[in-house]
Every structure is written in C-alpha cells, then in structure tokens.
Amino acid sequence: MTKSEKSEMQQELARCQDMVNKCLNCFFPLCGSSFDTLFESMRYSLLAGGKRLRAVICVKFCEAAGGKPADALPAACAIEMLHTYSLIHDDLPCMDDDDTRRGSPSNHIRYGESTALIAGDALQAAAFETILQSDLPPLTVADMARTLSIAAGPHGICGGQLLDLLGEGKQLTMDELLTISDMKTATLMAASARIGVIAGGGSPEQVIAADIYARALGLAFQVRDDILDCVATAEELGKPVGSDRKNNKVTFASLLGADDCDTMVRAITKKAIAALDGKFTDTKFLTWFARMLEVRSC
Numbered sequence: 081m082t083k084s085e086k087s088e089m090q091q092e093l094a095r096c097q098d099m100v101n102k103c104l105n106c107f108f109p110l111c112g113s114s115f116d117t118l119f120e121s122m123r124y125s126l127l128a129g130g131k132r133l134r135a136v137i138c139v140k141f142c143e144a145a146g147g148k149p150a151d152a153l154p155a156a157c158a159i160e161m162l163h164t165y166s167l168i169h170d171d172l173p174c175m176d177d178d179d180t181r182r183g184s185p186s187n188h189i190r191y192g193e194s195t196a197l198i199a200g201d202a203l204q205a206a207a208f209e210t211i212l213q214s215d216l217p218p219l220t221v222a223d224m225a226r227t228l229s230i231a232a233g234p235h236g237i238c239g240g241q242l243l244d245l246l247g248e249g250k251q252l253t254m255d256e257l258l259t260i261s262d263m264k265t266a267t268l269m270a271a272s273a274r275i276g277v278i279a280g281g282g283s284p285e286q287v288i289a290a291d292i293y294a295r296a297l298g299l300a301f302q303v304r305d306d307i308l309d310c311v312a313t314a315e316e317l318g319k320p321v322g323s324d325r326k327n328n329k330v331t332f333a334s335l336l337g338a339d340d341c342d343t344m345v346r347a348i349t350k351k352a353i354a355a356l357d358g359k360f361t362d363t364k365f366l367t368w369f370a371r372m373l374e375v376r377s378c
Contacts, residue, residue, distance in 0.1 A: 129182045147281055349374040
C-alpha cells in the first residue's frame with residue numbers, strides 16, 4: 081500500500097469515527113431532571129474518547145456488504161454503548177479496580193461506585209433501545225438485536241468477565257486463556273462485524289467471513305494489549321499499566337513472552353485478512369485496518 085493510500089485509509093477511519101462520535105453526542109442530554117447525574121455519568125464515559133473500533137467495524141462491514149453507513153449507524157452507536165458499559169464495570173473495585181480510563185478518572189472515581197454501576201446498567205439497556213430504533217426492516221433489526229444480546233450475555237462479555245475473575249491467581253492454560261479472550265473481547269468485535277453485514281443486506285457467507293475476520297482481530301487485539309501492559313506507559317495507554325500483574329492474572333505475555341506474542345499477532349492478523357478473500361468486492365480498508373491494529377502502540 082502506497083503512502084497516499086495509507087493516508088486515504090487514515091482519513092476514512094477519522095471520518096467514520098467522527099460520524100459515530102457526533103451521533104453519540106446526541107444521546108442522554110441533561111434536561112434538569114432529578115437524575116441528571118445519571119445522564120452525566122453515562123455521557124462522561126461514553127464520550128471520553130476511545131478509538132470506536134467496534135463501531136468502525138460495524139459501519140465498514142455494512143458498506144462492504146453493499147449498504148450505506150447510515151444503515152449501520154444506530155447499531156454502531158448501540159455497540160459503543162454496550163462496550164462502554166463493560167468498561168465502567170470492568171474498572172470497578174470488585175473487578176479490575178482501575179482508577180483511570182482513557183487518561184481520566186474512572187467513572188466510579190468521578191461519580192462513586194453506586195452511580196457508576198447504575199450508569200453501566202443504563203448504558204446496556206440503552207444499547208438495545210438504540211439498535212431497536214433502527215429504520216431497517218423489522219426482521220433485520222431483530223437479527224441485529226439478537227446478535228448483540230448473545231455477545232453481551234453469559235456466552236459473551238459476562239461469561240468472559242467471570243472466567244477472567246475466576247482465573248486470578250491461577251496458572252491458566254493457553255486454551256483457557258483463549259476462551260476468556262474470545263468471550264470477553266473477540267465476541268463483541270465479531271458481533272459488530274456480523275451486525276454490519278446484516279445491516280448491509282449481506283449474504284450468510286459474508287456473515288461467516290466477517291465473524292472469522294473479527295474474532296481473529298479481537299484475539300490479536302487482546303494479545304497486543306497484553307504486550308502493551310508490560311512495555312507501554314500509563315500516559316501512552318491512558319490507563320494504568322501492570323494491572324494484570326497486580327491482579328495476579330496470567331496473560332498471553334506472561335505465558336509466551338513478548339517475542340512469541342508478536343509472532344502470534346502477525347499470524348492471527350494474516351488469518352483475519354485471509355477470511356475476507358473473495359467474499360467482498362472491496363476489502364482495502366478492512367485489510368489496512370487489521371494491519372494497523374497489528375502494530376499499534378496504544
């Protein structure tokens with residue numbers, strides 16, 4: 081890919097992120113009600129920055145399947161709400177007990193544990209309200225909501241979070257670590273991709289290809305996260321580093337070492353890109369996106 085093409089992809093990523101951010105900014109406005117603190121807490125975390133990777137995956141797979149970005153925008157915002165809820169809860173003292181997120185105080189530090197817990201609950205509910213308000217055909221909307229619900233539940237984020245907590249202080253095997261990563265991280269990325277294809281009116285074969293791509297991307301993302309938790313600074317990541325060691329967690333980095341993790345990330349990224357071959361007309365952005373995440377430093 082030429083320097084000009086890379087610049088074009090970066091601009092497209094920024095355009096997509098900006099579209100999602102503008103839409104998210106319209107949610108939960110303060111209205112002088114007795115529970116404005118809840119809306120403030122929800123907006124605090126929802127609008128605190130972040131790469132919007134899952135939303136981007138949703139929108140770009142919708143386009144790859146023949147749809148328009150607007151077709152996927154409600155779903156993309158819903159996915160970001162769900163993801164934000166998981167981060168608020170993940171930072172709580174009963175979970176990973178992290179005081180900062182994206183360079184700012186965690187929600188429970190800013191608003192207290194009770195409000196943070198409720199804000200997370202409210203964002204999860206709002207995610208389904210938002211996706212169900214899509215103007216797409218009812219059966220399509222139901223399929224998207226069902227896909228998101230599976231990713232959010234006991235076979236997805238919630239189950240993965242519990243396995244992660246139960247694994248603290250234990251010597252996990254590679255298979256156990258892969259299961260936790262797939263449920264806690266990769267499942268929502270896969271749901272984002274699948275929902276994008278569904279919104280774009282794609283075929284079952286495209287849904288499967290999108291799932292393979294995004295699950296591989298999610299695993300590569302987690303492995304790279306584990307490396308960065310060892311080598312990056314808190315300023316670079318916008319969150320505490322070394323929290324895995326603090327919580328006595330086995331990670332890909334502690335199990336394999338940094339060099340083997342790098343090799344693993346490259347192999348998984350190659351698998352992600354290969355899944356797209358022949359399934360979509362234009363995969364230039366999705367290919368670049370995978371390679372960009374492969375070498376990310378924050």
